[in-house]
Amino acid sequence: MTNQSRNLSQPLLRPVRLGALELPNRVVMAPMTRARAHNADLAPTELQATYYAQRAGAGLIISEGTWVNDEAIGFINVPGIYSDAQTAGWTVVTEAVHAAGGRIVSQLGHVGSVSHPDHFGGRLPAGPSAVNPGEKSFAPSGMKDTVTPRAFTAAEIGDTLAGYRTAAVNARRAGFDGLEIHAQGPQLIGQFLNPRLNKRTDAYGGSPERRAQFLLDVLDAVNGVWDSPRVGVKISPYWTSGAAFTADEETLTDYDQLIKKLGGGGLAYLHLMGPTAVAGTAEERLAPFARYRALYDGPIVANVGFTQDTGNEIIENGVADAVSFGAPFIANPDLVERFAEGHPLAEADRATIYAGHTEGYTDYPAATPAAK
Numbered sequence: 001m002t003n004q005s006r007n008l009s010q011p012l013l014r015p016v017r018l019g020a021l022e023l024p025n026r027v028v029m030a031p032m033t034r035a036r037a038h039n040a041d042l043a044p045t046e047l048q049a050t051y052y053a054q055r056a057g058a059g060l061i062i063s064e065g066t067w068v069n070d071e072a073i074g075f076i077n078v079p080g081i082y083s084d085a086q087t088a089g090w091t092v093v094t095e096a097v098h099a100a101g102g103r104i105v106s107q108l109g110h111v112g113s114v115s116h117p118d119h120f121g122g123r124l125p126a127g128p129s130a131v132n133p134g135e136k137s138f139a140p141s142g143m144k145d146t147v148t149p150r151a152f153t154a155a156e157i158g159d160t161l162a163g164y165r166t167a168a169v170n171a172r173r174a175g176f177d178g179l180e181i182h183a184q185g186p187q188l189i190g191q192f193l194n195p196r197l198n199k200r201t202d203a204y205g206g207s208p209e210r211r212a213q214f215l216l217d218v219l220d221a222v223n224g225v226w227d228s229p230r231v232g233v234k235i236s237p238y239w240t241s242g243a244a245f246t247a248d249e250e251t252l253t254d255y256d257q258l259i260k261k262l263g264g265g266g267l268a269y270l271h272l273m274g275p276t277a278v279a280g281t282a283e284e285r286l287a288p289f290a291r292y293r294a295l296y297d298g299p300i301v302a303n304v305g306f307t308q309d310t311g312n313e314i315i316e317n318g319v320a321d322a323v324s325f326g327a328p329f330i331a332n333p334d335l336v337e338r339f340a341e342g343h344p345l346a347e348a349d350r351a352t353i354y355a356g357h358t359e360g361y362t363d364y365p366a367a368t369p370a371a372k
């Protein structure tokens with residue numbers, strides 16, 4: 001296909017700036033746990049370097065959620081970023097992505113109470129309060145129901161914040177272009193934000209402002225690791241995955257206040273998950289994001305279930321600055337090229353999403369000559 005017939009003027013393929021991150025296009029690769037750190041160090045290897053480098057055509061890659069310390073773990077074979085071995089492994093990844101012309105930020109995560117004693121030699125995981133989140137954890141012996149956790153002590157909150165700081169420093173040492181704080185759904189920060197799980201009576205609970213304090217302290221902890229805006233936050237006001245995590249008017253109002261506050265915070269971007277399925281008119285599709293466009297004055301990356309058409313639509317309408325694609329990047333390493341050339345998308349094999357080695361990971365071919 002000639003350059004003339006490639007559709008490079010579509011909104012998704014226009015360059016954009018998110019804080020200090022300069023993206024050649026607006027197609028962001030969403031963070032995706034792929035559970036292939038099969039080593040005792042939980043360190044990424046050449047395998048992850050190959051996988052991410054294959055996807056370097058993305059305007060920005062957000063790494064899979066990676067643990068800020070060993071108390072953060074709640075899923076098997078997921079790499080961390082708290083040790084030297086892990087930092088060295090990530091260095092191999094960032095070098096490969098940069099050599100392929102891409103940009104990559106590290107997603108820092110902690111699952112809090114959505115873990116299981118099997119990850120900790122029988123010890124209880126910790127969360128904001130001793131309330132079972134009613135979720136599942138992928139443990140070495142399979143999917144396990146969560147249990148009633150311990151409540152974080154004040155000292156443990158301090159240690160966890162220090163863990164975020166160390167992880168951020170390690171991410172910079174490893175050559176990442178920035179960070180994303182995983183504040184989505186049922187993970188630790190989402191648990192602090194959740195009035196059903198956070199029953200604390202200290203500075204971190206008791207009111208929407210106090211429930212938001214942990215996220216604000218995490219942002220403080222990582223602040224200054226880069227001297228330019230290179231930190232984003234992924235947040236999911238509409239998240240619904242069980243009795244504890246159900247979006248309603250109270251929680252949506254709390255998120256409105258939080259997102260308004262984040263607006264003045266100098267973030268590189270707000271990564272906003274919308275509701276899972278919004279059918280109907282363009283106005284109805286855009287409304288969940290327009291709510292936050294009116295409240296937040298920085299760049300917004302929209303997510304969940306976008307296609308090339310709906311991605312172009314939300315950018316053309318000025319409701320988001322970029323769009324992240326998760327599942328489509330699994331089987332389409334050259335997703336941006338496929339959008340440029342109007343090439344159909346391949347489907348991922350569900351059996352190898354969270355398991356396997358190269359199969360279902362680095363063996364999906366590029367469809368387009370430019371990306372081969």
Ligand SMILES: Cc1cc2nc3c(=O)[nH]c(=O)nc-3n(C[C@H](O)[C@H](O)[C@H](O)COP(=O)(O)O)c2cc1C
Pocket residue numbers: 030031032033034064065107182184234273303304305306324325326327328353
């Ligand atoms: C296999 C898989 C793993 C995921 N792991 C993470 C993760 O580590 N961190 C995160 O914030 N979201 C994670 N997500 C959610 C995605 O980032 C994204 O929000 C979701 O897939 C919706 O986007 P999509 O409809 O384009 O796939 C994961 C999604 C998938 C499919």
